[in-house]
Amino acid sequence: MRTLYYNGNIYTMKEQNEKVEAVLVEDGYIKSVGTYETLKDEAEQTVDLNGRTMLPAFTDVHMHMVMLGKMLDTLSLEGMTDVDEVKSAIKNNTGMLAWDFIHGYNEKHLPNEYKISIHELDEITDKPTVVARIDYHAGVVNSKALEAAGIDKNTPDPEGGYYERDEKGELTGWVYDSAFSYLRAKSVTDTTDSIKVNLERVIDHLTSHGFASVHTEDMAYYNDYKTVLDAFYQTIPENKKFRVNLLRHEEVYEEMKQANLEEKDEWIHFGAMKIFQDGTFGSETALMNEPYVGTDNTGLQIHTQENLEKLVQRARKYDDEIAVHFIGDKAAEMVLTAIEKYPVAAGKHDRMIHCSVLSEDILDRMAKLPVICDIQPPFLTSDLPWAAEILGKERAKYLYIFKTMIDRGLHLGASSDAPIESVDPLKGLHILTTRSDGGVVYNPEERLTRFNAVELYTKNAAKIVHKEHIQGIIEAGYYADFTIFDKDIMTIEDDALLETSCVETIIDGTTVFKK
Template sequence: MGTLWYGGQIYTLEAEYEKVEAVYVENGMIEAVGDYQTLLAKFKHKVEKKINLQGNTMIPGLVDSHLHLIGHGEKLLRLDFSDMNSSEEILQAIQRKIPFLNKNEWIIGEGWNENQLTDRKIIHRTELDLIAPDHPVLLKRICRHAVIVNSKALALAGITSDTLDPSDGVIVRDHDGTPTGYLLDGAQELIFQVTPNVSADYLKNALKTSIEDCYEKGLVGGHSEDLAYYGDLEKTLTTFEEVVNHNRKFRTNLLAHHSIIDELHSKNRNLGLFVELGAMKIFADGALGGRTALLSSQYKDDPETNGVAIHAKQELVGLVRKARSYKMEVAIHVIGDLAFEWALDAITICPPQPGQNDRLIHAQILREDLIERMIGLPIVLDIQPRFVASDFPWILDRIDEKKIKYCYAWKTLLEKGIACAGGSDAPIEPVDPLLGIHAAVTRKSMYDNITYYPEQCLSVFEAVELFTKGSAVVIHKENERGIIKEGYVADFTVFNKDIFTIPHEEILTTKVSMTVVDNTVMYENISRQKQEA
C-alpha cells in the first residue's frame, strides 16, 4: 500500500525547474511521478493515503553536507553568543548564568565572533576573572578554532607563561609573556583535556535537540563529524544508533576523525538503517577568524604570520596513506590556499581506490592554478555558502583584494565542472539551509547588505542542487537520493513559498511546511496542521 502526494508545486530537480503534479510512494521509495489523474488511476487499488500539499512547494529533501550534529545541539542548550553585538553583552550573559551554578562548575558558551561586535573586542581572561572567579570559563569562538578562558581554566590546564605553544596552535600572550586566555587551534586541546566528561544522557539530549531543530529547518539528513570529541567513541556511536533509529529518522553519514580510526575499525558495528560511516576527517589548517588558516602568503593585516599547519606536509601524506590502508576516503578541512595545495599533493601521492572520491571541506581561499589542477580529479568540494554572508567584508582585511577573485568562487567552481556539496558547518553557522541558499544566490553580507563579487552568484536551482544532488554525490548516493524520481528515496522538503520564483529576499521569510524522511512526516508546521483540520 502507498501514499500519493499531490496538490502543490513539485520540483523533481532531475532537470532545471522540472515539475510534476504528483508522486506515488511505497515502502519509503518513489514508485512513480507524473500527472495526478494518471497516477491515481494506475495505483487506485494501492493508494492507502493521499496527502494534499495545499499549494505548497515540494523539493527533494535537503541534506547538510557538513555539520556537527551533537555540537549544534550543544549550542542550542548552552549559552549562545552568536547574536550578541558587544563584549559587554557577552559578559552580562555569563554573569546571569552564575547564580544557577554550583561552585567550581564550568561555564561554557558558544558562538562569539569579534567581527560582529561593535567594539570588535576579544575578551581578556582578567575580565572573566572579575565576574566568575569561582568557575572555570570556556568561551568557544564561532569557528571553533579558538577559545577564550579565564585564569581558573588556565590553572586547571597547567598553562602558564612557561608553557610552550603546541606545534599546531598558539597561546596568545600579553607583552610580558602571560597568557591572555585566548587559545588558537591545537592550544585549545590543553583546555579540552581538563573539561568534564559528558554523560550518555547529555549526548542523547544534545543530539535529539539538534535533529528536531534540523527537521524544523527542512533538513532530512546531514554528514556529521562528532565522534572524536566526547571522550568515549562507543558512547558516541551508541548515541547516534539509538537516537537516529528510534523515532528520529535522519539520513546520517558520520565522518571519523583520524585520531579514532584504529579504534573505530576494531569494532564491528551495525549502526542501523539511517546511520552510516563515511570518510576519515583530517584538519590541514585552522580558520580565518583567528588567522590560523594556512595561506601561501602572509596575512594582509598581520604580516608576521601565514597561518598554522595542523600537520607538517609529510604528516598529512601519512594520514591520507593511513586512510587508504583502511580503504577509506578522506575529508580534509582546508580553508587556506596552501593547506588546499598540500591536500591536493597528499591525495595525488595517495589516490583513492577506483570509484571513490575524497572531499575537501570549505575551500574558501583558492588560486587559479589550484582550481585548474582539480579538474578531473576524484574530488568533491564541500562548501558552506553562508560563509560569504558572515566573512565579508572583514575577510578583505585578511586577504589581499588582488587575490580574492578565486576565493569563495562557487560559480567558477561549478562552471569548471567541479562537483560541490552544500553545508552549514553548524554550529559554526546557522543550520538553516535557506540561509545558505540565500547567501549563494545573493552573496550579501550580513553586516552591510552589500553584494560581494556578484559574478559568483548562483541561481536558486544551482544553490538548491548543492544541498540535494551535491550532498548525494559526495557519498555515492546520487542514484537514490537528491531527486524526486522513480527508484529514489521518499525524502522531501516542503516550503510555504515557491523559492524558485519569488524575489530572492523572500527566501529569508520562507517557512518549512513539512519535512519528510522515508515517507514519514518528521515535522509539520502548526499552521499547515490547522489547514488540514
C-alpha cells in the same frame, strides 16, 4: 500504506524545471511518479499539497550535530555587539556543570574587534570557563580553567596550536586550534544519555528547516567515540527518523575501523577520515602562502607535509576516502600534494572542506582529481565584509568562488558547518543566488542560478556520499524523503526566500515535522 501526494509544485530535481503532478509512496520509498489521474486508483490515502512546493528533502553536507545540540540549550554570545552585554551574559550564566562552556564569541561584531582578556574573565567568574570563538578554532579561558588543565606560562605550545602570550610572556587566556581543543576536551562531562538529549534536540531543529539527513563530525570530542556513537545508535532511528553520515576524526579513525562497527541500514553510515590542516580567517590561523596584511603571520600549519601524507596513507590502507578542512591557499596546496601522491581508489572521491581561498593553479589541480567540495554559503557574508582587509584585494577575488568552481567541473555540496553558522537552507540559497546579505554584493559574477543552488542541498549532496542512486531526486525507487515549503522557492524573488517557511518534512514516508 500507499500515499499519494498531489496538487503542488513537485520538483524532481532531475533536470531544471522538471515537475510531476503526483508522487506515490509506499514503505518508505517512492513507488511511482506521474499524473494524478494515472496514480490515484493505486493510493490508499491522498495528501493534497494545496499548491505548496515539494522537493527532495534537503541535506547539510557538513556540520557538528552534538555541538549544535549543545548550543541550542546553553549560552551563546552569537550576535552580541556590545562588550558589556557579553560580560553580563557570561557573569549571569548559571550552568550546573563543573566547567562552563560558552559559545559564539565574535570580536568582529564588537567595537574595535574587542578581545576579552583572562583578567576580565577572572573578575566575572571563578569557575573554570571556556568561551569559544564563533569558529571553534580558538577561544578564551580564565585562570581557573588553566589551573584545572595544568597549564601555566611555562607550558609548551602543542603541535598544531598555541597559547597566546603577551610581550612579557604571560598567558592572555586566548588559545588556538589544538590548544583550544585540549581545553575544550577538559570541559567535557558528557555521557551517552546527555548526548542523546543533544541529538534529539538538534534533530527536531534540523527537521524544522527541511533536513532529512546531514553529514556530521562528532566522534572525537566527547570522551571516547563509543560514548557518542552509542547515543547515535540509541537515538536514530529508535526515537527519531533521520539519516546521518558520520565522518571519523583522524584521532579515532583507525580505532573505529578496527572495531568493525555496525551501520544502521539506511540511517547511520560511516564516512571519510576527517583531517584538519589549518585554522580560520577570523582567528588569522588559516594557512596562507603570503602573510596577512600588515603582519608577518601566514597562519597555522596543523600537520607537516610528511604527517599529512601519513594520515592519507592510513586512510588508503583501508581503501578509504579523506575529508580535509582547509581554508588557506597554502593548506590547499599541501592537501592536493598529498592526494596526488596517494590517490583515492577508482570510483571514490576525496572531500575538500571549505575551499575558501583558491588560485588558478589550485583550481587546475583540483579539476584533475576525483574530489568533491563541501562549501558553506553563510561564510561568504560572514567573512567578506572584513576579509579583504586581512587578505588584500587580490586574494579576496578568489574567496568563495562557487560558480567558477562549478564551471571548472568541480562538484559542490552546501552546508552550514553548524553551529558555526545558521542551518537555515533558505538563507544559504539566498546567499548563493545574491552574493549578499542585503547590502553589498560580493563578486556578483559568482552568483548561482536557483536550480544550481538547490542542487547543492539535494542531488549533489547525495553524490558526495555515493547515494545518488537512492537519494536527492524525486524518482521511483528513491527514498520517500521530502521537504515542503509554503512558497515556490524555484521561482520567487530572491528576497522572498527569507520570508519562506518549511511547513513539513517527510522522512521514510513519515511526517517528522509539520508547522
